[in-house]
Amino acid sequence: MADERVKALQVRRTSRLSGFYRQTPERRRARLVEARWVTPDEVDALAGLAGFDEACADAMVENVIGLHGLPLGLALNFLVDGVERLVPMAVEEPSIIAAASLAARLCAEGGGFTVVTDPPITTAQVQLLDVRSVADARATLLSMAPVLLAEVDALIPAMRARGGGARELEVRVLDATTLVVHLHVDTRDAMGANCVNSVAEGMASRLAELTGARAGLKILTNLADRRTVRVSARVPVAALVTENFQDGVAVRDGILEAQHFAELDPYRAVTHNKGVMNGVDAVLVACGNDWRAVEAGAHAWAARSGVYRPLTAWRVGGDGALEGELWMPLATSTAGGAARTHPGVQRALKLARVSGALDLAALAGAAGLATNLSALRALSTEGIQRGHMALHARRVAAEAGASGDLIEIVAERLSRERVYRPERAREILAAEVAQLRGGCP
Known part of the structure; x- marks a missing residue:
């Protein structure tokens, strides 16, 4: 028994869970146990709204008539101030969690995210x-x-x-x-x-x-300018190379051009900052925080010069690497409110190993810089729709009735054909099911 405990302690807890996105929710939860992010006793609660019922909801807000859920996912590959982290995100939009995970992996190549927070x-x-x-x-x-x-x-x-x-x-x-x-x-x-x-x-x-x-x-005031977070990251040029874009310098320069566009044009800056808030808000919702207050403060902060500007800055580092920084107000809480009453929020905070409000702000800020980087990288290379539509295809496949491995099979066909209509998904699904049955209807 002692040898088993020593062996368990030697297992390195990592936020790089290869192939995680390809697995079923059940298998993902099992991997969290294997990687010692949660205990076997805790993992079952992640499968649903365990502990959150109408009585709990009725105590939180008025006129309750039922419960309304959002998908809870994990962004992977985050290295924040030298520590491996999983980042819980509650969000309805496809591609945000994947985008955050991808960008976090790129930033990890340069040492991960470094965060400085003001006092609360x-x-x-x-x-x-x-x-x-x-x-x-x-x-x-x-x-x-x-x-x-x-x-x-x-x-x-x-x-x-x-x-x-x-x-x-x-x-x-x-x-x-x-x-x-x-x-x-x-x-x-x-x-x-x-x-x-x-x-x-x-x-x-x-x-x-x-x-x-x-x-x-x-x-x-929700303009929490005494309570800001600064998140910085560095991405080596080599990490920006993709299968279709072999010139990392060109990818870096495309990101810098997109950054400059946001600095010149408020219309672009709003969408640029929406990309930041994709990550920040998803973390705050998962962790039961007032994302509306943070949104309001962030946009006021972006306009503090009298001109609406981007919340992030990307530049070339001394060695040619891409360097970025996010600076914004970010007032968070791990005491009171939903953190005290909502069991799902409590589980998300525990899974993320959040130590307090400033740590949560650091994690949300890192997620915001990650989703911004991912959006700029996509826009300056293959375009934003490629990755987004690939994930949208999975949703269309599920709506057509596919389940299990068939979701990926149907989604892959839809993406290859660049057709995302539900009726086409049903046709592909019917053909695949017939093939599995040996051609029998």
Whole structure:
């Protein structure tokens, strides 16, 4: 028994699970056990909504009438800060998980993803109206900042006990009679909306009294510019070579041209950034986070210069390699909300080995840079539709009634013929079934 434990410890846990996409969901789950990503006791829960029922749903949102599911998949090949990771993604669109896995493998050739995260600061806003002198009011608030921050801490003793708390007071002048006070709070592993909303409401009358103003709105901002993530990666030119594109330098330069297009044109930049959010959102949905807040903050951040720009930057490194960086606000949570109530979210966080909110932000950011790279690579080579339609063919095959190995057989024929009509899929399926039966109907 001791020898078996030693042998198990010697098995290297890897995110490179060769041929994973070709296997059945059942076999994929078995491989996760073999690779020690999950235990045999845990794997069965991945097969469905185990533990998530109408009672659980009814406690989460209002007017519940049933449950609605999304596919939960795993992006592979991720090496983040030197650690092999599996990345859970909940998404309905074909090709996103495959794209993330492919790009992660390319980035792994250059050492993987390197991530730097800001402290988990969430910001409360208090609007002050009818201010008699914005200059005097601002000076008063800034002079009393230490006192006011101590009052904020008194409102959130539980957050203080977890190591969080008030960090800074900022005052911004909006017009001749309007100020907004930002109360920056470290919310640890929480996204912090409820915490800072309570802070805003609890401090509003105090701030209004000190400035002789009238308190207006009291709520957090989802432009989490104190809570950004920077993800960088390097892809050697040799890794960009494909069967149909043997010149890695040409592929690299095509990606750089696509990047430049996004820098010049907001219409292209929006689609460029959608490619980033394909990865980020899928991770956040799988892990029960507020992807809508992150989306809003990301697009505001992209337009902070006054012109909407790409969230990523790709360039040539000193040795000719392709180098990229994603920089964006990314407020995440592993405490409270769905992480506390939704068993599927809990399983996704555990499978991804997420250690806390900043680690989740790092993983989501890496996924975002990966899906962006994959999209730019496809656009600058064979076009975006080739890979997308190959995966779409599998869905058409399944809709036509194919199952098991027949899905791949029918999908391959559809892709080869470049015909994706359901009626054609049914014809191919009928022919394959007849052949398996020895020509008998």
